[in-house]
Amino acid sequence: MPRLTLRKVNAFTTGGVAATGNPAAVCLLDAALLGSMPDSLRQSIAADIGLSETAYVEPLDAASSPGPDVFKQLDTFRLRWFTPAAEVPLCGHATLASAATLFTECGNPAPTLHFHTLSGILSVTRQQHGQQQLLRMSLPLSTATDPLPPQLQPPASCSPAAAAAAAAGNADPADPSGDNAAAFSQLFAESPRLTELLYTALSALPSSAAAVPAAPDGAAAAADKAAWLSHVVQHVGYVAPLKYMLVALQPALQLGRQGLEALALDAVALEAAGSADYMGGLIVSTLPSTGEAGGYDFHSRFFGPWLGVPEDPVTGSAHAVLAPYYAAVLRKQQLFARQCSARGGDVWMDAAAQPGRVLVSGEAAMEQTWEAEY
Structure with missing residues (x-):
């Protein structure tokens, strides 16, 4: 049974405070350990740890890279991520946590680290941002413009407006008025499974906040739920490779940070309203309310009960989806969220520094190191 050294690292912290951000477990696997770490054991360990992700870092060529010093000497590694339920194709915060472990715990002097992953090669560079030491990741840019999955599509006999909205989301997210708003309203009216999924997620929005209309009762007719959603939702988009759905709330609701924090979503009900066949995560986002402090460009939350993650505290991969959307909405490329x-x-983002990529940056703080035998 392998004896492993595991580290808990908080990524995307606020001011470097360890109790903030998203914790990930990081496990470094040298040549001596790789032979005793089948995928089934990696998944079992991730489930036992119970964090949203456990990252496994290993040398690309274990045979030619013996010994524990490999993590200090090399600048290129293989990286895999496991939630408590499954391996995932992309995870930003666990990538940040892995780089922080190599830089700070292993003393790796490389200016940039490169990770071979299921989403291609991801690079992480140290970056000074004023008084803050950030880690900057280059992630694949993911535009939420794929057709909705077949399970959430309206019927073939639907209206042209609903079909257009389901096929590619809002063609111009910077202009959600007029025909675009009408198309989403029609989509909700004609796609009952999508309506039920979004109603389940959003019906707990605080109706006491500003202009949020009270949600209809759960037993209400689908048409009533669809009508309510048309007042609450500005945009729906889908990223097929990640199975992520992006929902942007109407700015007129004036929810801001406080209102989004107050969303008391039922993750069990949300899981039942969708399926892991087509849902990997739901991103709910909003603009700041008028006069809100903090200097943020937008706010978000991420829910992934279909992969064993009821809510992910801070999600790097989601910001590779959010960045291009809000870059279009706000007409700016450098974003802070x-x-x-x-x-x-x-989370800091640059949506234009590299073609087809988003630079996603944040702080990281080491919290705990322990050993365990599996």
Whole structure:
């Protein structure tokens, strides 16, 4: 049975405070350990640890890279991520946590680390941002413009407006008025499974906040739920490779950070309203309310009960989806955002520095190191 050294690292912290951000477990696997770490054991360990992700870092060529010093000497590694339920194709915060472990715990002097992953090669560079030491990741840019999955599509006999909205989301997210708003309203009216999924997620929005209309009762007719959603939702988009759905709330609701933090979503009900066949995560986002402090460009939360993650505290991969959307909405490429989970965290983005990529940056703080035998 292998004896492993595991580290808990908080990524995307607020001001470097360890109790904020998103915790990930990081496990470094040298040549001596790789032979005793089948995928089934990696998954079992991730489930036992119970964090949203456990990252496994290993040399690309274990045979030619013996010994524990490999993690100090090399700048290129293989990286895999496991939730408590499954291996996932992309995880930003566990990538940040892995780089922080190599830089700070292993003393790796490389200016940039490169990770071979299921989403291609991801690079992480140290970056000074004023008084803050950030880690900057280059992630694949993911535009939420894929067709909705077949299970959430309206019927073939639907209206042209609903079909257009389901096929590619809002063609111009910077202009959600007029025909675009009408198309989403029609989509909700004609796609009952999508309506039920979004109603389940959003019906707990605080109706006491500003202009949020009270949600209809859960037993209400689908048409009533669809009508309510048309007042609450500005945009719906889908990223097929990640199975992520992006929902942007109407700015007129004036929810801001406080309102989004107050969303008391039922993750069990949300899981039942969708399926892991087509849902990997639901991103709910909003603009700041008028006069809100903090300097943030937008706020978000991420829910992934279909992969064993009821809510992810801060999600790097989600910001590779959010960045291009809000870059279009706000007409700016450098963005600063807050993910409004209970732990919360800050994320910096550059949507234009590299073609087809998003630079996603944040702080990281080491919290705990322990050994365990599996």
